[in-house]
Amino acid sequence: MKKSVNMWILPSSVSFEDGLKMLKDSGFEGVEVNLTEGGILDVNSSEKDVKKIADLIRKNGLEVASLLPGAFWKYPLTSSDPEVRGKGEKLLEKSIKIANYLGTDAILVVPGVVASLSGQGEIVSYDVAYKRSQESIKKYVELAEKNNVYICVENVWNKFLLSPLEMKRFVEEIGSEYVRVYFDVGNILIIGFPEMWIRILGKLIKRIHLKDFKLSVGNINGFCDLLEGDVNWPEVIKALKEIGYDSYLTAELGPYKYYPETRIYNTSLAIDKILGRK
Numbered sequence: 085m086k087k088s089v090n091m092w093i094l095p096s097s098v099s100f101e102d103g104l105k106m107l108k109d110s111g112f113e114g115v116e117v118n119l120t121e122g123g124i125l126d127v128n129s130s131e132k133d134v135k136k137i138a139d140l141i142r143k144n145g146l147e148v149a150s151l152l153p154g155a156f157w158k159y160p161l162t163s164s165d166p167e168v169r170g171k172g173e174k175l176l177e178k179s180i181k182i183a184n185y186l187g188t189d190a191i192l193v194v195p196g197v198v199a200s201l202s203g204q205g206e207i208v209s210y211d212v213a214y215k216r217s218q219e220s221i222k223k224y225v226e227l228a229e230k231n232n233v234y235i236c237v238e239n240v241w242n243k244f245l246l247s248p249l250e251m252k253r254f255v256e257e258i259g260s261e262y263v264r265v266y267f268d269v270g271n272i273l274i275i276g277f278p279e280m281w282i283r284i285l286g287k288l289i290k291r292i293h294l295k296d297f298k299l300s301v302g303n304i305n306g307f308c309d310l311l312e313g314d315v316n317w318p319e320v321i322k323a324l325k326e327i328g329y330d331s332y333l334t335a336e337l338g339p340y341k342y343y344p345e346t347r348i349y350n351t352s353l354a355i356d357k358i359l360g361r362k
Contacts (some may be wrong), residue, residue, distance in 0.1 A: 085324065087335040087355050088114035088149035090293075095344035100124055100137075104144040106345060108351040114149035115141060117186060119179060121155060123254045134185035142187075149332040150190040150236070150266075150291050153179040161220040162196030162213040162244075164206060169220065176224050176235070184231040190291050191319040193235050195221070195254070198243040201304065213244055218258055219348045228262040236266035236290045239281075241304075246275060248284035255288055264288055269315055269337070270295025270307060278315060282323040289327065294355065295333045309347070310335065310354035317358045333359075 089112050094103035107115060117137070119125050125137060125270065141148055159172035160218075177266045178264075179191045196217040199207045221235060228235050237245075237255060245251045255263055269278045274297065296313030298306040311317065333355060340347045 085359060086113045086147070086149070086332045087352065087359075088112060088116060088147075088332040089348070089351060090116040090152060091118055092335045092336070093336050093348055093351065095339045098345075101140060101144065102147060104141060108145045108346060110348045111356070112146065112352060114147040114332050114334070116150045116152050116192075116332075116336075117141075117148060117188075119151055119153040119155075119182060125182065127175060127182075129182065131181075131185050134182050138186045148188040149181045149188045149236050149334050150188055150192060151179060151186060152192045153284070156194035157197065157200075160194070160197045162198070162216045164208060169216070170328055173220050173223060176220070177227065178231045180224060180231050180235070183233045188243055189232055190234045190236050190264075190266070192238050193221070193295075194240055194242065195237045196242065196244060197246045201241045210244070217244075218254065221263060222258055222260075225258065225260040225262060228309060229260065233262070234290050235263045237263070238293070239268055239271050240268040241271065241274075248276070248281040251281075252285055252288060264290035266291045266293065268293035268295060269320055270297045270313070272283065273297040273299065273301065273313070273315060274306075279319040279323040282320065282327060282329075286327045288331060292324070292329065292333050294333050294358075295337065307337075309337070309358065310351060321358060321360075 151177055155175055159168050161172045163169040168180045170336055183191045197215050198210050198213050265285050267289050272278050272281055296308050296310050298308055298313050335351045
């Protein structure tokens with residue numbers, strides 16, 4: 085398994101290239117690149133610009149682990165507004181192409197929202213959300229296959245796909261090898277046991293997000309440094325080895341308020357411990 089990190093961990097004061105050097109120096113092997121509106125990569129980025137970013141990542145000794153399009157919460161594939169849903173589908177289409185330009189084979193997809201964590205915004209009937217999400221994803225299966233990019237559905241706090249059996253069924257019903265799971269270890273802790281999900285989902289898991297969570301807090305403020313929360317890391321790694329997972333373990337954490345670069349090194353060390361590396 086390879087050590088990777090989402091680039092949100094970088095301090096805002098650090099340039100993109102300096103950040104890459106910092107991540108390499110701290111021991112990471114791969115990075116997850118974010119696709120954000122107005123960011124270094126967005127849906128309007130040209131193939132040439134995307135490939136420049138990919139070249140810069142590799143020039144600094146890192147691999148592109150995956151692509152995270154951040155606007156699926158804003159433009160959910162389950163929206164009752166055809167215009168909003170259409171923007172989500174367009175995001176999916178562009179993300180597949182950009183992932184191909186980057187040279188990665190995985191994009192993270194929030195499959196939709198029954199209700200947001202805050203309780204604000206539209207609430208979509210569960211069965212309707214299920215149907216709409218599958219319909220939208222199916223539209224881009226052929227494009228994903230053509231570009232050798234996997235659409236990886238992530239478990240998030242969206243009141244949707246709340247058991248491993250349902251997640252498994254949801255993905256398998258779409259009927260494509262190129263629709264898989266991006267499993268977030270920390271996100272699941274509030275409703276289940278990550279090691280159980282891993283064993284049930286098995287080979288459907290294409291990528292892993294690493295986060296930790298304190299059950300005693302029980303809300304969004306419960307997310308914490310790796311090894312500080314309640315994830316049973318020995319059991320998680322045991323389960324991943326059982327299913328033969330050997331791809332990226334991508335930590336998804338933001339920087340500290342003060343001395344923000346410290347979190348990069350702490351996270352790298354924590355993953356070494358989780359993997360049993362000295």
